[in-house]
Amino acid sequence: MSASEAEYNPNNAVVSLSRYSHLLELMVSGTSLPQLLNELCYLIQDKKPDCLASVLLLSDDGKRLTHGAAPSLPQAYIDGINGVEIGDGVGSCGTAAFSGKLVIVEDIDNHPYWQPYKELAATGMLKACWSQPILGNDNQVLGTFAMYYQHPQAPDADDILLILEAARLARFGIEHHKAQLHARLSGLIAQHLPMGMMITDEQFNITDVNPAFTQMTGYSHADIAGKTPRMLANDSHQLEHYKDILQQLPSSRSWTSEVSARRKNQEVFTAEICFSVIRDEQGNIRQAVILINDISERKRSEETIQYLANYDVxxxxxxxxxxxxxxxxxxxxxxxxxxxxxxxxxxxxxxxxxxxxxxxxxxxxxxxxxxxxxxxxxxxxxxxxxxxxxxxxxxxxxxxxxxxxxxxxxxxxxxxxxxxxxxxxxxxxxxxxxxxxxxxxxxxxxxxxxxxxxxxxxxxxxxxxxxxxxxTPQMQQHAQTQALLHQELRHAAAEDQLELHYQPILDLRTNRVIQLEALVRWNHPQRGMIRPDLFIALAEKTGIIREIGYWVRQAALQQIKRFLAHGIRMPIAVNLSTAEFFDNELARHIIEQVDASGADPELLVIEITESLFIQNQADTRHFLDQLKEKNIRVALDDFGTGFSSLSYLSAFPVDKLKIDKSFIDRMCGDPRKQALVDSIINLGHALGMRVIAEGVEEQQQKDELARKGCDCIQGYLLSRPLNQAAIEDFLQQH
CATH class of the missing domain: 3.30.70.270 (Reverse transcriptase/Diguanylate cyclase domain)
Incomplete structure (x- = not known):
């Protein structure tokens, strides 16, 4: 005798078959369909106390879902959802009825199915909804069973099995209600029960079976009359002691066992069998009622769920x-x-x-x-x-x-x-x-x-x-250093640890400094000056770059005003990180900064990288158009290092083109690099842009770029990046 035969604990089942017996009692007593469905909702809510259960029924015209039961949902929501159309993407229930499949919406606020119904969901503070279609014997939709939650919620394996069983129970009630319209209640319960049923005498010999039993097993009443339920078991030892168990079973209790059963055609299937007994006034067994359910599909579902829990789809x-x-x-x-x-x-x-x-x-x-x-x-x-x-x-x-x-x-x-x-x-x-x-x-x-x-x-x-x-242990040390830097970098701007250094840009025709590029530096109170390559990538990875970018623009705008106060009209370029661009309102924020500062917008230059063009062309064009409308200038940094062709440049409103340092290095001794530099300069001029060469460190490079018609240069030949005081002295000298 197996452990499951020795003792049945209904709490171990998803929805125990004893619950079916309770619903049968309600139907026999003449309970109406709304009351029956309400009882079903309470049953599920008892099993999942934080869920709000609901049943919607198919309308007569088959196009809508109407209210069936929702004892715990607010009336405003019930009224609003009543009569919802069936269709793909129409909430959870409308979609489930349309597709005939389980629909799981874990977060109502952010799911496209619920966008038209977000306000309605808010009336009940509903945040998640899982809906299972209720399918009849002919797989036609009878309605939907839904489980709502007031917080975003994803189902686990037991939740999925629970909602499937709830829909089966609802189907039982709905089909029984339909059967009431055509015949006497007592006979139709057995006739329309969506599971097999056997009736035995006091000796446990089978006296009657219902159509679902015949359909499930292939055995007719004549085939099985007078035999015992044990004949169904594929292994006779599985139900060897069922009589002893039933003799001890009280009238108000039931016993469930899972067995490997065999149909008349010798096909083996997994069955759940629920036994209950009817006793006379003296306590003697008069009859036994045995419900049998083919759970092979559920077993396969459990195997699928187990697979999904452990394997990548x-x-x-x-x-x-x-x-x-x-x-x-x-x-x-x-x-x-x-x-x-x-x-x-x-x-x-x-x-x-x-x-x-x-x-x-x-x-x-x-x-x-x-x-x-x-x-x-x-x-x-x-x-x-x-x-x-x-x-x-x-x-x-x-x-x-x-x-x-x-x-x-x-x-x-x-x-x-x-x-x-x-x-x-x-x-x-x-x-x-x-x-x-x-x-x-x-x-x-x-x-x-x-x-x-x-x-x-x-x-x-x-x-x-x-x-x-x-x-290596050094990697651990590096990771710890990065984590510490991350924490300290979060406060760098607020604690005034950041500062701007400026690198001058020289006009090759006039030999005058016509622009500065602002470069952020982190002057740590204990560590001293931290190299940009150590903290910029970290800032981009963690999102702190947005705060730093705002600070850089703010400091650059103040420096522009400071220069103007000393009679110097000097544009300053600031770099825009690709990570900042994920802010859809970035252009508006930059314009608001400029307006609030009172600085001349023409003196602010926003430098963006070529990769930003390639990845987000439509968004980048809109961003640049907004800046140009405000007269904020735009430069394209690191040109030539991207992956696309050069043709896209004509579509974007860019004022300046910066040749990446990698093209300038060893340019003078490399004809191929010289040809590339020539092409970039000619392309920039053809599109009406000024061309700036970065990373110029030798006089020979400067002379060669001047011969090629390059407009401007920047690099260590002219000056290293200088702090505020040093750049002001530099400009006075030049």
Whole structure:
């Protein structure tokens, strides 16, 4: 006898079959459909106390959903949703009735299905809604069963099973209500019950079955009359002691068992069987009522849910959850055996550009092919998981010496770097950066190992990408320093630790300084002057760059006014980070800063990078048009380092073009670089722009640029960046 046969605990079921018996009693007693559905809602709310249950019913014309039951929802919401149309994208319930599938909206405020109904949802403070269509025997929609929450909520596996069972119960009530219109109540309960039912005598011999039983098992009344329920079990031992259990079962209780059953055609299925007994006044058993439900589909759903909980749907690789589970086992086994193992994190380089330039479908296809290549490289003996986005993990639990591991990683990098053939892109190339952490030297917990491998990935990317790096204690120190800098950088602007340094820009024709470029510096009270390459990237990564960008513009505008007070009309250029551009109101904010400062807007120059043009062309054009309308000038920085053709330049209102330093370096001895510089200068002039060469450090470079017709230069030949006092002295001397 199994444990499930020995004792039945209804709390272990999603919705116990004893609840069905309760609903049967309500129907027999003549309870109306609204009362029955209300009782169903309360039943579900008892199971999930923080949910608000609701039933909507199909209208007579089949085009709308009307109120069925919602005992805990406010009347204003009930009135507003009553009569909602069925359609794709019409809230949760309208969409569920349209598609015939479960619709899960975890956050009403931010989901497109609910945009027209956000105000209505607000009347009940509703933040999440999961809706399951109620389908009849013919798979026609009868209505919807919904579970609302007053906070954003995602369902777990039990929640999904609960709403499926609730819809089945609602279907039972609705179909029973329809059956009442045509025949006597007592007979139709059995006839229309959406599950099999057997009636036995006091000896547990079957005396009657309902149509659903015949449809489910293939056995007619004549086939099964006089036999015992035990004949259904695929393994007779499963119900070996059912009689003993029923003899001890009180009238008001039921006992449920899950068995492997066999149909008349010998097909095996999983069945849930609920036994209850009817006793006479003396307590003797007169009859037994047995409900049987085919739960094979639910079992398959549970298996699917289990799969989704542990595997990535896109690549079919283990997901983060299963990866961590296997890593836990590896830690336990390797600690016991005193053996090391390796954790690899692999991150694709420039994957965002694939999504941005070719769409997410291309990105998804590339991820699938990458997963396949990783499986080819590392084989089935190692765990290969997708952690999310373009990040993968590999657990190599078999002992590996460093030399062999390095050969494996080199093969992996070469395999990943081979061209991909995507539907949208015939020859797509990408590389990867790999971080390595080793148990137990680099960490003895999942968190420590993942953190170490992650830091190693950053080191690989800093080394030029398309390579691998092993974790070192120095990486941990670097990460701690970065974390400390992050905390201190948050207060740098407010505590007046930032300052502007200025690099002059010289007009080659007049030999006069005509503009300054403002460069932010961080003068830390304890660490001294911190190099920009240490904190600018950190500021961009953490979002602090927006606050710093605002401070830089504010300081530059004040310096413009200070110069004017001394009779110097000097434009100042400030750099705009790509990370700042995610502020959709950035142009308005810049214009408001200029207006509030009282400075001449023509003296402020906004420098943007070429990559910003490429990634956000429509948004960038709108941004630049707003600045030009205010007479704020725009310069294009680092020109020539982007990935696009030069033709897009004509579409943007840019005043100045800055040639990147990489073109100026060794220009004088390299005819190809000279040709490129010539082309950029000619292109800029053809489009009505002034051309500025950056990074000029030698007199020969200056002379060559002057011969080529370049307008301006900046660089160490003229001056290093100078603080406020030094730049004012410099301008007086020049």
């Amino acid at each position: 896109l690549t079919n690789l283990p997901n983060r959850n299963l990866c961590y589970e296997r890593m836990t086992r590896a830690i336990e086994e390797c600690r016991r055996q005193q053996q090391p193992f390796n954790v690899l994190i692999l991150d694709l380089d420039y994957f965002k550009e694939i999504n941005d330039n070719h769409g997410h479908d291309a990105g998804d296809e590339l991820l699938v092919q990458t997963a396949s290549r990783l499986q080819r490289c590392f084989g089935s003996s190692n765990t290969i998981a997708r952690l999310g986005g373009d990040e993968f993990a590999v657990l190599i639990t078999r002992p590996q010496d460093l030399a062999r591991l390095e050969l494996l990683l080199q093969d992996c990098l070469q395999l990943i770097a081979q061209p991909y053939r995507l539907r949208q892109v015939k020859d797509c190339r990408i590389s990867s950066s790999i971080g390595i952490a080793r148990f137990p030297n680099d960490g003895q917990t999942i968190e420590q190992l993942m953190k170490a491998a992650d830091q190693a990935v950053y080191a690989a990317k800093d080394s030029g990408r398309n390579t691998y790096a092993s974790f």
